[in-house]
Amino acid sequence: MKRMNKVKSLYVHIPFCDSICDYCDFTKLLYNDKFAKEYLENLKRELDDYSPFFVETIYIGGGTPTSLPYDYLAELLKMLSKYSSNVKEYTVEANPENLNPEKLSLLKEYGVNRISIGVQTTNDEISKKINRGHTFEEVKQAIKNAREIGFSNINIDLIIGLPNVTKSMFEKDLENIVSLGVNHISCYSLTVHPNTVFYRKNIEEPTPEFARELYDFAHEFLAKKGFVHYEISNWAKEGKMSLHNLTYWNNENYYGIGLGASGYLGSKRYKNFINIQKYGKVGFIEETEEVENKDLRTYQLLTNLRTIFGLDLEKFKNLFNEDLLVTKKNEVYELIKEKLIVVENNKLKSTYEGMMVLDQILLKLI
Numbered sequence: 001m002k003r004m005n006k007v008k009s010l011y012v013h014i015p016f017c018d019s020i021c022d023y024c025d026f027t028k029l030l031y032n033d034k035f036a037k038e039y040l041e042n043l044k045r046e047l048d049d050y051s052p053f054f055v056e057t058i059y060i061g062g063g064t065p066t067s068l069p070y071d072y073l074a075e076l077l078k079m080l081s082k083y084s085s086n087v088k089e090y091t092v093e094a095n096p097e098n099l100n101p102e103k104l105s106l107l108k109e110y111g112v113n114r115i116s117i118g119v120q121t122t123n124d125e126i127s128k129k130i131n132r133g134h135t136f137e138e139v140k141q142a143i144k145n146a147r148e149i150g151f152s153n154i155n156i157d158l159i160i161g162l163p164n165v166t167k168s169m170f171e172k173d174l175e176n177i178v179s180l181g182v183n184h185i186s187c188y189s190l191t192v193h194p195n196t197v198f199y200r201k202n203i204e205e206p207t208p209e210f211a212r213e214l215y216d217f218a219h220e221f222l223a224k225k226g227f228v229h230y231e232i233s234n235w236a237k238e239g240k241m242s243l244h245n246l247t248y249w250n251n252e253n254y255y256g257i258g259l260g261a262s263g264y265l266g267s268k269r270y271k272n273f274i275n276i277q278k279y280g281k282v283g284f285i286e287e288t289e290e291v292e293n294k295d296l297r298t299y300q301l302l303t304n305l306r307t308i309f310g311l312d313l314e315k316f317k318n319l320f321n322e323d324l325l326v327t328k329k330n331e332v333y334e335l336i337k338e339k340l341i342v343v344e345n346n347k348l349k350s351t352y353e354g355m356m357v358l359d360q361i362l363l364k365l366i
Ligand code: SF4
Pocket: 016, 017, 019, 020, 021, 024, 025, 026, 028, 062, 063, 064, 095, 118
């Protein structure tokens, strides 16, 4: 079996936030100066363990990386500059309320070329109800600031199916976001996780029918506005697809650094400690899993079929010594008949309908 060894991407997790949103299940904690200082020291040690390396994409996610005060953010970017000389895409996640011109200039100075802003809803009342700390005016201001400082590559995250958000309110969200001229939009359907305020309040997830209705609207509306629906939950203007996320969806190797981060190196997947009392003190990696051939095959299908680029049948044959069109001939035929997949240029691709019911496709092919 051939393994993919070139590590193209680096994910860095900054777990701090200025406030905690009611639905949030990410690895995060309220900003605390002592923890943040210590955390940066630990990050540096963890990075040193992998040095030297150069990657094509860096993604600083969280948490809210821009909740770090200016000096700490500068320290982080300086630390990462050792690895960023070949970088093509350098993304930092931010919340509108802490994306000020000073921090934006700093990001620019260190080569960051993509900003991903957590918005979730453009309705101020809903935003307040879910404990987001910003208004739509602040979103507009943050984008204006980013543009003035020279960022043209901007993503906005929205949530599909927040409580009390009707279809027309969601339509308004999309209209508002498109009117800001951003070139990438991610829409994730709400999941209510245990250990969240939503869970304690018994908030319900949107029904699959309602979520589908909203996805259908987004799919059609954003297509008319020139966005390509290139992954289940992601839309981009031509040439603005997230290179970093494509590393995940192509099932390729990446470093994951920081609290609770996951990485995939050679044939090993690893997961870091999620407890801040243990991360960097007990060690960095909590679990390592050797990916066996059959699991790698599953990952290949599961990740590749999420995007419109699909699964390269020749590459699949080289990796697993298996011609999917022979071993799964009947299943592929049925899926084509059901209009869930197509075979084009030796690639197996999910249709929009297929992406919406990806589990059904995977059940047949795995
Ligand atoms: S800002 Fe992001 S990471 Fe922080 S609590 Fe809200 S959703 Fe979670």
